[in-house]
Amino acid sequence: MAADPLPANDDAPRTPSLFDRAVAAARGRTDAAPVEPAPAPRRAAPFDRPTLAVACAIVVAPLLTWGGATWLAASARADGRIAAARAAPAIAARDARTAALATLTQTWSRQPLGATMEGIARGLPPEASLARAEADAAGRLSLDIVTPDPDRLIAALRRDPALARLRPTAQKRVDGRMQVTLEALR
Numbered sequence: 001m002a003a004d005p006l007p008a009n010d011d012a013p014r015t016p017s018l019f020d021r022a023v024a025a026a027r028g029r030t031d032a033a034p035v036e037p038a039p040a041p042r043r044a045a046p047f048d049r050p051t052l053a054v055a056c057a058i059v060v061a062p063l064l065t066w067g068g069a070t071w072l073a074a075s076a077r078a079d080g081r082i083a084a085a086r087a088a089p090a091i092a093a094r095d096a097r098t099a100a101l102a103t104l105t106q107t108w109s110r111q112p113l114g115a116t117m118e119g120i121a122r123g124l125p126p127e128a129s130l131a132r133a134e135a136d137a138a139g140r141l142s143l144d145i146v147t148p149d150p151d152r153l154i155a156a157l158r159r160d161p162a163l164a165r166l167r168p169t170a171q172k173r174v175d176g177r178m179q180v181t182l183e184a185l186r
Helices: 018-027 049-109 113-123 150-159
Strands: 129-135 140-147 167-174 177-185
Touching: 113 129, 113 150, 140 150, 150 167, 150 177
Parallel strands: none
Antiparallel strands: 129 140, 140 177, 167 177
């Protein structure tokens, strides 16, 4: 004997099963019992003040941090510019003292010009004569030597190690002889 799908209590309301509803929906019938609609979602309660305060703090805190950091950085840059402007004269004076000390050190460490001239006079050929000798502040030595044979003068300069640093830079004819301009660092 087949089982009766009806409940034992005849007073209970009969509702179609899930299968019956699916078949009825597929056939387009509406005689199946209506399904109760799902209850409407509960509406969220409006924000209360503490929740709103926390939400605002979460949003505003990074903005305030960024703004404060920008303000502090601008203030530090302005302070740096002011300090640099105040220190500029002292830095310029220190740089001038350093440059002067370097020039004096270089000047005092060089051989005196008189000793250089004696060395040049010893190394020159007998027919050559010194027409001009000049040394600038950087120690660059410039000589004009008059000689009948510039090749012999240059060979004599190369033989003497003290004069080997002199290099010819110009030549011109003067009174039947050649004037050779030599330059070197002292």
